[in-house]
Amino acid sequence: MSDHVGLRPAEDDVLPPPDWGRRGPAAPGTRAAWAFAVLAAGLVAGRVWVAPTVGARALDAWATIFVAVCVQALPFLVFGVAVSAAITAFVPPSVWRRVLPHRPGAAVPVAGAMGAVLPGCECASVPVAGGLMARGVAPAAALTFLLAAPAINPIVLVATAVAFPGKPEMVVGRFVASLLVAVLAGWAWLLLGKGEWIRVPSRPHADGTAGRLEAFRQDMRHDLMHAGGFLVVGAAAAAAINVVVPAGWVTAVAGNPVASVLLLALLAVLMSICSEADAFVAASLTQFSTTARLAFLVVGPIVDLKLIALQAGFFGRRFAVRFIPLTFCLAVGVSAVIGGLL
Amino acid sequence: MSRAAQNLLLILIGAAVLWITLGSGEYVNYVRPGFRFLLVPAALALLVLGAAGLRREWRTTDHTPEHAHEHGDAPSGDDHGHDHSRGPRTAWLLCLPILAVFLIAPPALGSFTATRDTGRAAPPPTGPAGGFKPLPANGTPVAMSMGEFIGRAWEAQTSDPSRFQGVPVRLTGFVTPAGKGWQITRLKIACCAGDAVPFPVRVRGLPRPPADTWVEVVGIWKPPGPGTKGTSVQELSGRSLKRIKKPKNPYE
Numbered sequence: 001m002s003d004h005v006g007l008r009p010a011e012d013d014v015l016p017p018p019d020w021g022r023r024g025p026a027a028p029g030t031r032a033a034w035a036f037a038v039l040a041a042g043l044v045a046g047r048v049w050v051a052p053t054v055g056a057r058a059l060d061a062w063a064t065i066f067v068a069v070c071v072q073a074l075p076f077l078v079f080g081v082a083v084s085a086a087i088t089a090f091v092p093p094s095v096w097r098r099v100l101p102h103r104p105g106a107a108v109p110v111a112g113a114m115g116a117v118l119p120g121c122e123c124a125s126v127p128v129a130g131g132l133m134a135r136g137v138a139p140a141a142a143l144t145f146l147l148a149a150p151a152i153n154p155i156v157l158v159a160t161a162v163a164f165p166g167k168p169e170m171v172v173g174r175f176v177a178s179l180l181v182a183v184l185a186g187w188a189w190l191l192l193g194k195g196e197w198i199r200v201p202s203r204p205h206a207d208g209t210a211g212r213l214e215a216f217r218q219d220m221r222h223d224l225m226h227a228g229g230f231l232v233v234g235a236a237a238a239a240a241i242n243v244v245v246p247a248g249w250v251t252a253v254a255g256n257p258v259a260s261v262l263l264l265a266l267l268a269v270l271m272s273i274c275s276e277a278d279a280f281v282a283a284s285l286t287q288f289s290t291t292a293r294l295a296f297l298v299v300g301p302i303v304d305l306k307l308i309a310l311q312a313g314f315f316g317r318r319f320a321v322r323f324i325p326l327t328f329c330l331a332v333g334v335s336a337v338i339g340g341l342l
Numbered sequence: 343m344s345r346a347a348q349n350l351l352l353i354l355i356g357a358a359v360l361w362i363t364l365g366s367g368e369y370v371n372y373v374r375p376g377f378r379f380l381l382v383p384a385a386l387a388l389l390v391l392g393a394a395g396l397r398r399e400w401r402t403t404d405h406t407p408e409h410a411h412e413h414g415d416a417p418s419g420d421d422h423g424h425d426h427s428r429g430p431r432t433a434w435l436l437c438l439p440i441l442a443v444f445l446i447a448p449p450a451l452g453s454f455t456a457t458r459d460t461g462r463a464a465p466p467p468t469g470p471a472g473g474f475k476p477l478p479a480n481g482t483p484v485a486m487s488m489g490e491f492i493g494r495a496w497e498a499q500t501s502d503p504s505r506f507q508g509v510p511v512r513l514t515g516f517v518t519p520a521g522k523g524w525q526i527t528r529l530k531i532a533c534c535a536g537d538a539v540p541f542p543v544r545v546r547g548l549p550r551p552p553a554d555t556w557v558e559v560v561g562i563w564k565p566p567g568p569g570t571k572g573t574s575v576q577e578l579s580g581r582s583l584k585r586i587k588k589p590k591n592p593y594e
Contacts, residue, residue, distance in 0.1 A: 068373060068536050224352065228433060229432025242536060
């Protein structure tokens, strides 16, 4: 992201000067020494606290659950990426501008509803929202689309229904809560947001009909590569939670309604699972209440580590430090309310 | 990560998924058997995607202008604000599950997972719509799943015990040590091994085989004594025990 030429000049305005608050870059030797010190500390801590509780059977169970979550999520990831790449490659962005109302206040809910029919991974929806803004769509509406598209599109809802068989309320709750968060965040940005906080990325128009299939192929590979690594991290973390964390500890947190909602919301941020796959991880966290798992499903596609990185890269840090806390609080609050109603 | 590496990685993932579904059949250790209808098309899509990318690479290597065109065009093309041709370093993590599948070949979950969740009992499964069918009363053991056994026992416990009492049944599962005795256990998965929930039945009157051995136990349901909690583990008075090979689908 940072090596993108078009974003460079604007970033220089936003960021503090490079020599601000530091003493110049450390020598390579110093950095290596620090890295090894941290590594050594981690190894010692692991030997003291982790090694006594991990046996061969625990490692086997970890590997099984790790592979299982990856295998389970893969078809959904492939299908979601294919549809999202098809839309990016074959539907011209001007169509979306024609569909949206001109008044921003009215465009926000329409953009949210568009998110429900247009599938897109969160990695894909950030660039798409940037493209919408660059083509004159109100930022609030584009941001609503950004939040809604990965959370409530048909593929994600089908994946949720598959992951929670016999629990249609989970699908309904996810849809309602995510759409509500997206629309509320859009309106909040419309009321409180200032134009100078957001850096609208300007990009030249894509070339014509030539090489659309090629664009489709490249988009799909690109999205798979970007989402896949994060999915693996999420699966490993989910497996570790399943195997290493003492059952009593999780049960204690799971028993506390407030703490469990906050814990799973935080986990959703840290695990950064693609929205096509997160329902399966949520289903595996059987110790937690429905409300807590709903919070996991609502927060995950709206705020997570890779989204924070993507949003800061596309729209600037001044945008990210305001937008991410706003959406996190909205997501936790709304999912707590909706989860209570279920 | 170069484009060639990305394409090769896609092919590798597709091949690994095809191998565990069609080749070795190991996928039942991780997901429900019906999932192969999703896994196979996804794997084929990955293979096609990787092969198409490699073919494109192959054809453009000796046409430098076209090659440069793709390089220069990708960052500005469509709606992605960054270079398409370089993959992120995180993509290398995709090798981890492939390594795990081939080097570790993770086995099906067993007694380790079953004993971790002793604190919470799975809710008794409800029978099919309209209740369980009456069992034959000719004295031959009836083979049934652990879920059905627990469901029927729960039904008998809460309503009419005579429908299930004294009927010999045959259960299949693995051995989980529990206190001084043991339980025959089967894990129930809704989608993948990540959400496995144990269905245990305590076996009385038979010596304990080693943990994780797969066994077939014939016995009759032992009604819980008065005052036992409804959700406690059901018991079986064992009559005979046979060691078996691991069934094709280790889960229920």
